[in-house]
Amino acid sequence: MENKAEKKGGKKIKLILIGLIALIIVGAGGYFGYSKFAKDKGTQKTSTTSQTAQTTTQAQAKTNQNQNQSYLEQIVSEKNIGLDECLVNLADEDGKRYVKTKIFVGYDKNSKLETELTEKKPLIRDAVIAVLRSKKAAEITPKNMDNLKMELIQKINPLLKKGQINNVYFSDLLVQ
Known part of the structure; x- marks a missing residue:
């Protein structure tokens, strides 16, 4: 069983x-x-x-x-300050392209901002160089200049405490 x-x-x-x-x-x-x-x-x-x-x-x-x-x-700035001439290598693949430019940043009348811009000129130039270095030669065209200016404004303004820049002006611009 x-x-x-x-x-x-x-x-x-x-x-x-x-x-x-x-x-x-x-x-x-x-x-x-x-x-x-x-x-x-x-x-x-x-x-x-x-x-x-x-x-x-x-x-x-x-x-x-x-x-x-x-x-x-x-925007037409009341005052501006020059950032000296910049010579920057571009991000092109061959690495032989560069941009040579003279840039002015525009702001409204504000003596405190003027002194801050003078004091922080090396920091502002560094921000400008960083933005330009990330660009390719094809991106620096008359069509894209307003976007480049806005990018520069957005990069520079956080560095400032006593005011804000409202425009960027290119005096010379050479892309080689």
């Missing part, structure tokens, strides 16, 4: 183990199949989303450029 019970119990264990193994295999196959198909659809959605984001970004850049241009055209 014990032998019959053991055989009956052994058959049940075998059936349960076979069922579990089959369930694991079907579950793993379903998981990997779903992951593969969901990944492909997700990639398609991502590429469509990235194209939409790119288009939106380009439109925003164009709007920002127009806003920068109109902003800079409206």
